[in-house]
Amino acid sequence: MNQPSPRNILRWFDPRHRQPGTWAFILNRITALGLTLYLAMHLIVLGKLAQGPAAYDSFVALAHSPLVKIGEMLVIAAGILHGLNGLRVAITSLGFATRYQRQLLWASTILSGILILIFARAMFLGG
């Protein structure tokens, strides 16, 4: 079942028979990669601050496009999901609340959803 074989690769993309915790694990990995990419971009772009006002201000003007806003919203969503799920993993890994793993998973997912909606409202509807 768990032996690597070409046939098992296809199982990766089979969404059935997965525990909620597995989804959390997959989501944590995907958001990790996205956030790492964002961190690199963020550090590079902020380098414009060292080039003076003209370089930075013209970049910020460019960053007002709707496409950038959608990208920023994705980063915020990834950060919230990764942060709260990570906190859940940290709590249970250190031996706390191990009897309430399932409840913690739902709590972190629901809280993430609420926070993402609040941020989306602030970003796209202005408050």
Place this chain on the structure above:
Amino acid sequence: MTQISHPSNPKEPLGLWLFKIITGPIILVILTIHFLVNHLLAPNGLLTYAEVIAYYKNPIVPIMEIIFVCFAVAHSLTGLRGIVLDLNPSQRILRIFDWLLLILGSTAILYGIWLALTIASA
């Protein structure tokens, strides 16, 4: 604390796993402050060069940002290593990758510190 479980790859040293677990909440706290200050306290959201420079005049800001960049880079590259471990790399590939991450991480942290100090002294 009863027992520390290690749900990630067993090939990952326990120390690295704990490092991610400990730096994660620290990053979460600094990120929350970063967001509150940048987007609620700063009237226009620090969107101009002049505003950023004024914000960095408070010495707490560059100190916080430097701590932030150190933890964020280290946490993110430790996590990347964990993902690569899941691909079952050979010892040789893993050693090369470790060096790559070490060089990349040190460069990113040194650059981040330089940038924060440059902005603070502008």
